Amino acid sequence: MAKIGFCQAVIEFFPDFVYKIFIVPALFVEEMMRIAFIINGFPTLSETFILEQIIGLLDRGHEVFIFAKRISPQPTTHFSISQYHLMQRVRYHTTVPKNKTARRFKALYYLIKSFFQTPLRTFHCFKYLSSDFEFRTYPFFFTCLPMVCKRIDIAHCHFGPNGNLGIALKQMGGAKRVVTTFHGYDANCYPAETSPDVYMKLFHAGDAFTANTEFTKQRMVELGCDASKIQILPVGLNMTEFHYHEPSMEPNQPVRILTVARLVEKKGHLFALQALSNVIHKYPHFEYILVGEGPLENEIKQTANKLGLRSHVIFRGGLSREQVLEEYTKAHIFLLPSITAKNGDKEGQGLVLQEAQAMGLPVITTNHNGIPEGVLEGQSAFLVNEWDTEALTDKLGYLIENPQQWKPMGRAGRNYVEKKYDINTLNDRLVEMYKDLLS
Numbered sequence: 001m002a003k004i005g006f007c008q009a010v011i012e013f014f015p016d017f018v019y020k021i022f023i024v025p026a027l028f029v030e031e032m033m034r035i036a037f038i039i040n041g042f043p044t045l046s047e048t049f050i051l052e053q054i055i056g057l058l059d060r061g062h063e064v065f066i067f068a069k070r071i072s073p074q075p076t077t078h079f080s081i082s083q084y085h086l087m088q089r090v091r092y093h094t095t096v097p098k099n100k101t102a103r104r105f106k107a108l109y110y111l112i113k114s115f116f117q118t119p120l121r122t123f124h125c126f127k128y129l130s131s132d133f134e135f136r137t138y139p140f141f142f143t144c145l146p147m148v149c150k151r152i153d154i155a156h157c158h159f160g161p162n163g164n165l166g167i168a169l170k171q172m173g174g175a176k177r178v179v180t181t182f183h184g185y186d187a188n189c190y191p192a193e194t195s196p197d198v199y200m201k202l203f204h205a206g207d208a209f210t211a212n213t214e215f216t217k218q219r220m221v222e223l224g225c226d227a228s229k230i231q232i233l234p235v236g237l238n239m240t241e242f243h244y245h246e247p248s249m250e251p252n253q254p255v256r257i258l259t260v261a262r263l264v265e266k267k268g269h270l271f272a273l274q275a276l277s278n279v280i281h282k283y284p285h286f287e288y289i290l291v292g293e294g295p296l297e298n299e300i301k302q303t304a305n306k307l308g309l310r311s312h313v314i315f316r317g318g319l320s321r322e323q324v325l326e327e328y329t330k331a332h333i334f335l336l337p338s339i340t341a342k343n344g345d346k347e348g349q350g351l352v353l354q355e356a357q358a359m360g361l362p363v364i365t366t367n368h369n370g371i372p373e374g375v376l377e378g379q380s381a382f383l384v385n386e387w388d389t390e391a392l393t394d395k396l397g398y399l400i401e402n403p404q405q406w407k408p409m410g411r412a413g414r415n416y417v418e419k420k421y422d423i424n425t426l427n428d429r430l431v432e433m434y435k436d437l438l439s
Contacts, residue, residue, distance in 0.1 A: 035152070
């Protein structure tokens with residue numbers, strides 16, 4: 001790590017042509033890849049999978065930069081943010097002044113600063129922005145120049161729309177290769193909201209793509225991506241954080257049913273409440289704990305009141321990582337009844353399903369998009385069709401009535417996640433993919 005730190009300091013000191021001709025061969029920095037993560041917000045609690053990739057790359061001795069559109073409004077963060085000093089690696093998109101004169105002076109300042117660091121790349125960047133009408137805007141100018149100066153080996157873009165920024169960076173000479181990861185919304189809902197061919201430039205110029213499920217991959221192919229460019233790389237878990245815990249219930253203790261999800265339509269909270277309103281007549285001793293925030297909070301609360309579930313539904317709001325893990329430990333059953341939203345938005349992988357299985361919880365979820373790929377149907381989880389209230393009621397009632405099934409289902413889920421979703425194994429695969437692209 002000391003060698004890498006020294007190399008990093010020298011790389012930043014010398015201009016571009018010196019770096020290419022003299023510095024790289026002398027320091028053997030080919031052992032270290034320079035990777036830029038282009039993402040929406042940072043730090044974001046609901047996207048710990050990106051954090052785990054960043055940490056994994058740092059642990060393997062690579063240099064990581066983070067370019068984010070915005071800082072997350074969430075007040076709580078993962079402990080690794082401070083442990084790895086990640087906020088020092090983040091560069092947020094620059095605010096564009098409203099005043100025309102201020103914009104021009106700021107652009108000139110950025111241009112001069114960039115030129116003294118990397119004159120050749122700055123020239124290519126300016127030439128590209130001047131010739132490509134699509135990107136000839138001040139926001140794009142301010143966004144790209146800081147990236148160009150970093151001499152990126154791999155630009156890893158999370159979520160499809162950010163891939164277009166990665167492609168522009170590559171064409172300016174600011175990145176050697178571009179990898180774009182699709183998660184769900186970007187493949188399902190975003191093209192419907194914008195244009196079916198919104199990714200055509202990205203699919204043509206992108207070097208590689210990853211999809212969290214086979215379902216997402218097929219959707220990308222339908223949108224025009226070459227299937228040979230896509231690798232299935234599911235979102236993984238740091239298994240050391242998720243301690244297996246056999247769910248058990250004390251005498252007179254209510255059954256705790258847990259959902260960890262944003263309060264949005266596709267997560268199916270209203271579907272869950274309908275089924276629970278049927279369950280309550282036969283099994284009145286349960287609690288339904290909702291962890292998450294979102295725009296549907298008031299509607300969910302009103303529906304719970306109308307269905308007579310007010311005293312059974314507990315809203316915990318947005319929690320820190322440690323608090324979420326504690327909720328998993330206290331729970332007996334995990335429920336994620338995902339549905340297709342009215343605007344076409346769908347679930348991607350549903351990472352919380354792997355988290356719940358890793359913690360040893362029996363799972364009830366839906367036959368929705370890539371969800372069946374992430375559980376063992378009939379062994380670690382029960383699957384029902386979307387909006388099949390009768391089937392969901394039946395599965396909830398069965399697990400409430402048969403707590404002896406919790407342990408074998410939880411153990412099956414834990415074993416499954418260890419084999420398929422361990423973040424260390426997945427990060428090794430990611431690094432190999434990077435190396436293959438650069439070779």
